[in-house]
Amino acid sequence: MGGNGNVSGDDYENNIDWDTDDELEIENIVPSSCSNGVARNGEAIVSNGSGEASTSRGVSNSKLVQHFLGMGFSEEMIAKAIKENGEADTELILESLLTYGALALEESHDEPNSCHINSPPQQQFVNNGQQLSSDYDESLADLSDSDDSWSGSEALEISNSLPTNEKAILSLSNMGYTVEEASAAIARCGPEASIAELTDFICAAQMAKTEAVFFEEEKPKISLNGDLKKRKLYELEMLKRRKRRGPPTEDDEMIRLPNPMIGFGTPLEGIVLSHRTLPEAAIAPPYFYYENVALAPKGVWDTISRFLYDVEPEFVDSKYFCAAARKRGYIHNLPITNRFPLVPLPPLTINDALPLTKRWWPAWDKRTKLNCLQTVIGSAKLTDRIRKALEKWGDDPPEHVQRYVIEECRKWNLVWVGKNKVAPLEPDEVEMLLGFPKNHTRGGGISRTDRYKSLGNSFQVDTVAYHLSVLKEIFPRGINMLSLFSGIGGAEVALHRLGVPLNNVVSVEISEANRDIVRSWWEQTNQKGQLIHLTDVQQVNGDRLEQLMGSFGGFDLIVGGSPCNNLAGSNRVSRDGLEGELSSLFYDYFRILDLVKCIMNKQ
DNA sequence: TATATAATGAAACCCATG
DNA sequence: CATGGGTTTCATTATATA
Numbered sequence: 001m002g003g004n005g006n007v008s009g010d011d012y013e014n015n016i017d018w019d020t021d022d023e024l025e026i027e028n029i030v031p032s033s034c035s036n037g038v039a040r041n042g043e044a045i046v047s048n049g050s051g052e053a054s055t056s057r058g059v060s061n062s063k064l065v066q067h068f069l070g071m072g073f074s075e076e077m078i079a080k081a082i083k084e085n086g087e088a089d090t091e092l093i094l095e096s097l098l099t100y101g102a103l104a105l106e107e108s109h110d111e112p113n114s115c116h117i118n119s120p121p122q123q124q125f126v127n128n129g130q131q132l133s134s135d136y137d138e139s140l141a142d143l144s145d146s147d148d149s150w151s152g153s154e155a156l157e158i159s160n161s162l163p164t165n166e167k168a169i170l171s172l173s174n175m176g177y178t179v180e181e182a183s184a185a186i187a188r189c190g191p192e193a194s195i196a197e198l199t200d201f202i203c204a205a206q207m208a209k210t211e212a213v214f215f216e217e218e219k220p221k222i223s224l225n226g227d228l229k230k231r232k233l234y235e236l237e238m239l240k241r242r243k244r245r246g247p248p249t250e251d252d253e254m255i256r257l258p259n260p261m262i263g264f265g266t267p268l269e270g271i272v273l274s275h276r277t278l279p280e281a282a283i284a285p286p287y288f289y290y291e292n293v294a295l296a297p298k299g300v301w302d303t304i305s306r307f308l309y310d311v312e313p314e315f316v317d318s319k320y321f322c323a324a325a326r327k328r329g330y331i332h333n334l335p336i337t338n339r340f341p342l343v344p345l346p347p348l349t350i351n352d353a354l355p356l357t358k359r360w361w362p363a364w365d366k367r368t369k370l371n372c373l374q375t376v377i378g379s380a381k382l383t384d385r386i387r388k389a390l391e392k393w394g395d396d397p398p399e400h401v402q403r404y405v406i407e408e409c410r411k412w413n414l415v416w417v418g419k420n421k422v423a424p425l426e427p428d429e430v431e432m433l434l435g436f437p438k439n440h441t442r443g444g445g446i447s448r449t450d451r452y453k454s455l456g457n458s459f460q461v462d463t464v465a466y467h468l469s470v471l472k473e474i475f476p477r478g479i480n481m482l483s484l485f486s487g488i489g490g491a492e493v494a495l496h497r498l499g500v501p502l503n504n505v506v507s508v509e510i511s512e513a514n515r516d517i518v519r520s521w522w523e524q525t526n527q528k529g530q531l532i533h534l535t536d537v538q539q540v541n542g543d544r545l546e547q548l549m550g551s552f553g554g555f556d557l558i559v560g561g562s563p564c565n566n567l568a569g570s571n572r573v574s575r576d577g578l579e580g581e582l583s584s585l586f587y588d589y590f591r592i593l594d595l596v597k598c599i600m601n602k603q
Numbered sequence: 604t605a606t607a608t609a610a611t612g613a614a615a616c617c618c619a620t621g
Numbered sequence: 622c623a624t625g626g627g628t629t630t631c632a633t634t635a636t637a638t639a
Contacts, residue, residue: 257615257616259616259617291631292631293630293631295614295615295616295629295630296615297614297615298614298615325629325630326631327629327630328631371628371629371630372629372630372631373631374630374631374632375631375632376608376632376633379607379608379609380607380608381608381609382609410628410629411629411630447605447606447607448606448607449606449607449608450606453631453632455631456631456632457631458631459631487631561631563631564631564632565631565632565633567631568630568631568632569613569614569615569629569630569632570629570630570631570632570633571630571632571633572611572612572613572632572633573611573632573633573634574632574633575613575614575632604639605638605639606637606638606639607636607637607638607639608635608636608637608638609634609635609636609637610633610634610635610636611632611633611634611635613630614629614630615628615629615630616627616628616629616630617626617627617628617629618625618626618627618628619624619625619626619627620623620624620625620626621622621623621624621625
C-alpha cells in the first residue's frame with residue numbers, strides 16, 4: 001500500500017525524543033499517573049468543561065500555533081510537534097499531532113492503569129500524549145517540556161483528591177488494591193459508589209486480563225471537523241493493527257471473515273466444527289451471546305474478541321437461514337454440539353418467501369435472495385422512476401435499462417409487485433423474513449418509519465435460535481436472562497420459539513417504542529415469567545445487578561447486540577469504529593457481563 | 604409536531620486476471 | 622502475488638409534507 005503518510009512504529013520512534021536509554025515498546029508504556037485524575041469525579045467530565053478547553057494555559061505566539069490550537073490540540077503538543085518537525089511543513093506537524101492523539105487514545109483504551117477519564121474531552125489527547133512522552137512521570141506537575149521531571153519516584157500524589165474519594169481510596173488501598181485501581185474504579189463508578197461496587201469493578205478489571213479500557217469512560221466527543229476526525233480514527237486503527245508488536249510482515253492475527261459465512265455450521269450447509277475449546281476465562285457461567293455486524297471496520301472484531309475473553313467470533317450470514325442476507329458476527333461461550341433449527345424452516349428464496357412476486361418477476365432479474373434488511377427503505381419516487389424507465393420498452397428492455405433496474409433493486413431490496421412495478425418490502429414482510437410473528441412491531445403508536453428502523457436493527461431470529469438451541473437441553477426448567485440492547489426482543493422470541501421457558505428476563509432497552517413492543521409480545525404470548533425493563537445500560541451498576549440477581553439467583557444467559565451505528569457500512573456520516581458515540585456502548589456490554597461474572601463467582 | 608422522503612460515498616469484501 | 626473491477630452495507634441528516 002502507499003508506504004507514505006502512515007505512521008509506522010519506526011516513524012514514531014524516530015520522531016519522538018524518548019529521552020531514555022530503555023528500549024521502549026509502545027505496549028510497555030504504562031502511564032500510571034492518576035494523581036491529578038482523582039481530583040475529579042467521573043461526572044465532571046460529562047458536564048463538559050467548556051471554558052477551559054482549547055485556549056487555556058499559556059499564550060500562543062505564532063500564527064502556526066494558533067492554527068493548530070483552533071483544531072483543538074494543546075499548546076504543549078503543538079510546541080512539541082513543531083520542535084520535532086520545524087515550522088516549515090504543516091502537514092508533518094499535523095501528522096505528529098495526530099500520532100500523539102491516536103496513540104493517546106490507544107493507550108487510553110488498552111492500558112487499564114491509565115486514567116485520562118479526568119481530562120476534559122478537548123484535552124484528552126493532549127494530556128495523554130504528554131503522559132506518554134514523559135512516561136513514568138508520576139507527578140503531573142508541569143508537562144510543558146522538561147523531560148527531566150520523571151525521576152524514579154513511585155509515590156503517588158493524591159493530595160488533590162476530594163475528601164470522599166480519598167476515603168474510599170484509602171479503604172480500598174487497605175484492602176490491598178492499588179491506588180490506580182481504586183481511583184479508576186471511583187472514576188468509573190462514580191463518587192457515590194459503595195465499596196462493594198468498587199471492589200466488584202476492580203475484580204472485573206483484574207479478571208479480564210485483557211489490555212482493557214474500562215477506565216476510559218468518556219467517548220471522544222472531540223469537536224474536530226470531519227476530515228480530521230476521520231483521519232485520527234484511521235490512524236488509530238493503523239496503530240491498533242501494528243500494536244501486536246513487530247512489523248506488519250509478521251502475520252497479525254487479524255480476524256478474517258469466513259467464506260462461506262456459515263460460522264461453525266448451519267442446518268443446511270452442514271457442520272464445520274462440532275467441538276471447540278474455549279479460553280479459560282470464558283468458561284465460567286453465565287452463558288453469553290454477543291452480536292454485531294460482520295463487516296465492521298478493520299480491527300473492530302479483534303478488539304471485541306479481545307475483550308470477550310479471546311473467544312473466537314462466529315460469523316454467519318442469515319441467508320443460510322432465511323431469504324434475506326444478514327452478515328453478522330457472534331461471540332458466545334455456548335456449546336456448539338447438537339444444535340437444531342427452529343421449525344418450520346423458513347423459506348430460503350424470495351420466490352418461496354414472497355410467492356405473490358413470482359408472477360411479476362422478470363427472467364432477467366436473477367436474484368434468489370434479498371440483501372440485508374436495513375433501517376431505511378426505497379422511496380416511492382424511485383420505484384416510479386423505475387416503472388417509467390421500463391414502460392418505454394416492451395417485454396424486453398435493453399441491457400443498460402436492465403442493469404440500472406437491477407442495481408436499484410439490489411441496493412434497496414425492491415421486489416416485483418406488478419407489471420413494471422417494484423416496491424420495497426412491507427413491514428410485516430420484514431417481520432416474517434426476520435423470524436418474528438406477523439405484526440410484532442405493529443400498533444402501540446409506532447410509525448411505519450420507526451417500524452422499519454426497529455426491524456432493521458434486529459436479530460434474525462432463526463439464526464440466533466439455532467445458536468441458542470443448545471440451551472433447551474441444559475435448562476429444561478427455563479432460564480433467567482439478562483438482555484442488553486434488547487430492541488424488539490429477538491433473543492426473547494428466539495428462546496420462546498425454541499421452547500425454552502423464560503423465567504426472569506431483565507431487558508435493557510433505550511427506546512420506549514421497542515420496550516412497548518416487547519412488553520406487548522410478552523403479554524400476548526402468555527409468558528409465565530417476569531419481565532423487568534430497564535432503560536439505559538450505562539445506568540446498570542453492581543448494586544442494581546446484585547439486587548436483581550439476589551431475587552432470583554443469577555443469570556443463566558446474557559445476550560446483547562450493541563449498537564452498530566458507527567460500524568455499519570451504510571453510515572456515511574459517522575462510521576467511526578468501535579469508539580464511535582453509540583458503538584462504544586459495546587464496552588458497557590462487556591462491563592456488565594464481567595460484573596455479572598464477578599458477582600456470580602462470589603456466590 | 605410528527606412523519607415521510609431524498610440526498611449523502613466509502614470501506615472492505617469478492618474474484619478473475621496478469 | 623498484486624491489481625482492478627464488481628458488489629454489499631443493522632445509517633444520518635436536512636427538507637418536505639400532513
